[in-house]
Amino acid sequence: MERTLAEGGVLFLQVGATKDDQGRLLPMGCLLLEHLRGMGLTLQNRVIWTIGHGLTPRRRLAARHEVALILSKGEPAHFNVNAARIAQKQPGKRAFKGPRRGQLSGHPLGAHPTDVWNDIANIGHNHPEKTGHPAQFPSALVERAVRLYTMPGELVCDAFDGSGTTTATAKREGRSFIGADLFYEDMRAQRLAATRMGTVCKLPGVTDESVAVWQAEAVASGHIAAGASKKTQQLVMDIC
Ligand SMILES: C[S@@+](CC[C@H](N)C(=O)[O-])C[C@H]1O[C@@H](n2cnc3c(N)ncnc32)[C@H](O)[C@@H]1O
Known part of the structure; x- marks a missing residue:
């Protein structure tokens, strides 16, 4: 080998x-x-x-x-x-000191x-x-x-x-x-x-909970308009 x-x-x-x-x-x-x-x-x-x-x-x-x-x-x-990647234990956790204080501290x-x-x-x-x-x-x-x-x-x-x-x-x-x-x-x-080639590339660390946290953050920071549809929110998240 x-x-x-x-x-x-x-x-x-x-x-x-x-x-x-x-x-x-x-x-x-x-x-x-x-x-x-x-x-x-x-x-x-x-x-x-x-x-x-x-x-x-x-x-x-x-x-x-x-x-x-x-x-x-x-x-x-x-x-x-x-x-x-693996699911964050606390996707909503924020930095409590330093220049990123108050911002989400995990990786999206x-x-x-x-x-x-x-x-x-x-x-x-x-x-x-x-x-x-x-x-x-x-x-x-x-x-x-x-x-x-x-x-x-x-x-x-x-x-x-x-x-x-x-x-x-x-x-x-x-x-x-x-x-x-x-x-x-x-x-x-x-x-x-019996095996077919897959067509989907999974991101195992992304969960419904973490997506919700980061979407809320994007709305709060003005990256996504509060009234935007779920589809638009997802699109902006994907680009981010
Ligand atoms: C632990 S099993 C591997 C199982 C495999 N990863 C799977 O999921 O089915 C080890 C394999 O090594 C093979 N093996 C043992 N000695 C070998 C050799 N000298 N050359 C090639 N294969 C060998 C055995 O036949 C056995 O299938």
């Missing part, structure tokens, strides 16, 4: 835990990080993906997170933060995303994306990585593509795709055939 990664490209490496040859627990992120750094890759983030369900061991805490290492070759060519498109991804369900038996693959990942996980670090038309590669989660996500997001797996070829082909 390091050899074929383009300059500015990003490796999103989802890692779990394994056991060493003496049966001791070994998180793979710890095992691999120094090797990956030794190849010249730069660690950008260590994402904690929290999961709601899993095995419950008898004498140990139940593992309810997985880790993704995000590494780049040089500086990442893209960081499309707006594609991964939502808060800066963090390295804790706690809004993505893992694939349990009743998950709508469930295929016959025993270790399938949710599309939402791949989608966030693809949107953050690539532009439409760019190439996404998954060498362990399994049921085709990355293939299908890349197609839906308008990216080119190359990949492999030892097995599950028919499963991937079916999934790809």
Whole structure:
């Protein structure tokens, strides 16, 4: 992966835990990080993906997170933060000091995303994306990585593509795709055939509440006439 990664490209490496040859627990992120750094890759983030369900061991805490290492070759060519913003906890919050005192302090498109991804369900038996693959990942996980670090038309590669989660996500997001797996070829082909390219680019940090707050602000500051229709208000907001 390091050899074929383009300059500015990003490796999103989802890692779990394994056991060493003496049966001791070994998180793979710890095992691999120094090797990956030794190849010249730069660690950008260590994402904690929290999961709601899993095995419950008898004498140990139940593992309810997985880790993704995000590494780049040089500086990442893209960081499309707006594609991964999260809802503001208080969209109406205002600066209480400094030159922006009294003004809305948040970003209109939502808060800066963090390295804790706690809004993505893992694939349990009743998950709508469930295929016959025993270790399938949710599309939402791949989608966030693809949107953050690539532009439409760019190439996404998954060498362990399994049921085709990355293939299908890349197609839906308008990216080119190359990949492999030892097995599950028919499963991937079916999934790809059933996937259509998306036509909507979502802004996940924008909520009805935040839009209402910023529209009210635009009216109050005279950017939008108080009597303007909702359509005009939306248009002005879009331009802003
Ligand atoms: C955790 S699963 C990936 C699941 C996939 N992300 C999905 O959502 O379906 C890991 C995959 O790696 C594949 N695999 C294991 N060793 C491999 C190898 N040497 N070359 C290619 N694929 C391999 C397995 O067949 C398995 O499908």
